[in-house]
Amino acid sequence: MKKPTPATIEDVARLAEVSIATVSRAIHMPEKVAVSTRQKVDRAIAVTGYTANAMARSLRLGRSNMILAIAPDIGDPNFAPILIGLENEARAGGYGLLIGHTQGDPLRGVEYLKFLNSNQAAGMILFTGYVPLDPASQTRLPPMVAVGEPLAQGGIPFVGTDDRGGARKMVELLIAQGHRRIAFIGDSRERLSHHRRRIGFDEGLAAAGLRDGQQVLDSDGTLEGGRAAVERLFLRDDLPTAFACVNDQTAAGVILSLTARGYRIPEDFSVTGFDDIPQAGFLSPALTTARQPRTAIGQAAMAILLGLVEGEAPEQAETLLMPDLILRDSVGARPVNRRF
């Protein structure tokens, strides 16, 4: 019969013929222990296959070694790559990563907050775009870092894409291709990230002295919305030669609508997206877009959170990572002879 129960610190101590205090020291403060003793302990640990019971350790320390990440929707294509970054960094720091999803229900956020307060996790990564707040509990908020969508509330560090800079780079690309009349299909809902893309668009155009060529259509960030925006545009006469879309879904709608009308992309119109969702490369034509540096975002966010957990002062309010422009087939030179 093998060992039915995992080795405890006591097993190690007995085998090494020292006290449990010494074993603990040998592990956590090796320099405070005689070399010979340390060796005995190390050997005993190897023999027993000892791993400290994390529960006991957490109880004693009053702090867990888990980080909880909560998201409104785990299925979000942005989620997985960020998760990888989070998990890598957490593991490197000796932490485990827990995940929870709220399915958009703020109540579930509060539930997870309780979870934190019961010491099950040392800190929290927020994908939600808002801070779950338990009106009942008056305990101070645990360490948190927001990711993906900036937080309206202040005081919580945010790590995400440089939406403004990315949008600006996108416009500059279009301008470099000769486009002078560019439409921005935006998102009028309250999303900070989308608002910032709009600002980057404006800036890029203004810097090139092209404020006149600017057209802005409001939409809702969905494929349907993108389609509808194009339809509205065709009611007027003053067509752009390029569409800069607030995200890939919108761009997909624009492409579909344009194609349905018999236009060719990029010969007749150029269109760009933002995000680089998995489907972006499968559209026809394949979509030129700005890819969010998702894994890097996850990694940076976790690094900051672990710093917070371990008592460091927060560095800065926002850490913005520049997206990469992914050049595919939906952007071309401005059509020279517009046939319409």
Add this chain to the structure above:
Amino acid sequence: MKKPTPATIEDVARLAEVSIATVSRAIHMPEKVAVSTRQKVDRAIAVTGYTANAMARSLRLGRSNMILAIAPDIGDPNFAPILIGLENEARAGGYGLLIGHTQGDPLRGVEYLKFLNSNQAAGMILFTGYVPLDPASQTRLPPMVAVGEPLAQGGIPFVGTDDRGGARKMVELLIAQGHRRIAFIGDSRERLSHHRRRIGFDEGLAAAGLRDGQQVLDSDGTLEGGRAAVERLFLRDDLPTAFACVNDQTAAGVILSLTARGYRIPEDFSVTGFDDIPQAGFLSPALTTARQPRTAIGQAAMAILLGLVEGEAPEQAETLLMPDLILRDSVGARPVNRRF
């Protein structure tokens, strides 16, 4: 100044003027406590905002309330939907879900096994297709359930798609459309799931008395492999009218190759996939495929695992869920006048 430290069971007991044992009972065995006492306790809990310290509880019970899910690749499109099912069911049972990824490295699997042995998790969900095994540790394996890819090793319950049944349904659909000569583009690598799809294909054809119309091409489950298989096929003269592919990636390759040769789908050839990856609907033509019931798989797997954790005997070796046929545009009736 607010409460700096969370309320403990002792705070509640003091406020309710009972002993801590009574508080614990009021929570876990309400029927063993007088109604009036229970009310006092409930009120005290509400006032203090008490949540049991999970660490202390786990330490005492010798069992954690976390389940660890490990996957070779979190980015896998199959992963997120299964994760949702897992998380839902875990939460319903009072468990949290931890995730880890091995990046295909067996060593990291062993690392997670140690994690389990340090009591950080009560059980484990395996996406890996194999059991991480620590040669050093002789402790018996913790409760595990495999998901997605069947396990070669026996003794571990598996929950997944009914690959055989799904493939068979797919072939039957093709046959119903009039196809008599059907090629199966398989995957010769060692994947049990893919092997089972092949068997379902054979069965469907045999049941219709169509063993003659059967062609089987080996491939590797990738887009490139699908493309290559078609090219090989065109070296011969005896073309099928439909391609049943082992998965969506392969189907994408087949579609690309066929389209590049100037054929139209589904007019000239029908093609089917398997899995329903997110891109499937974005192919042109949109791919008809079998969708794995992923969330249901996750839910079922977690239910079984929690049963195991709580000491129930495992029910059955395999739980197979039938995939749904997603009818899109890549399947049509058998071409009546083959022009080639």
Add this chain to the structure above:
DNA sequence: CTGTTAGCGCATTCAT
């Protein structure tokens, strides 16, 4: 029905 108490495994004083 309720209270007293032991002990889960560990890190950490306080002695030595």
Add this chain to the structure above:
DNA sequence: ATGAATGCGCTAACAG
């Protein structure tokens, strides 16, 4: 440099 003893918060056995 090392050991003995304490308590983190909780549940369950045992008494009453």
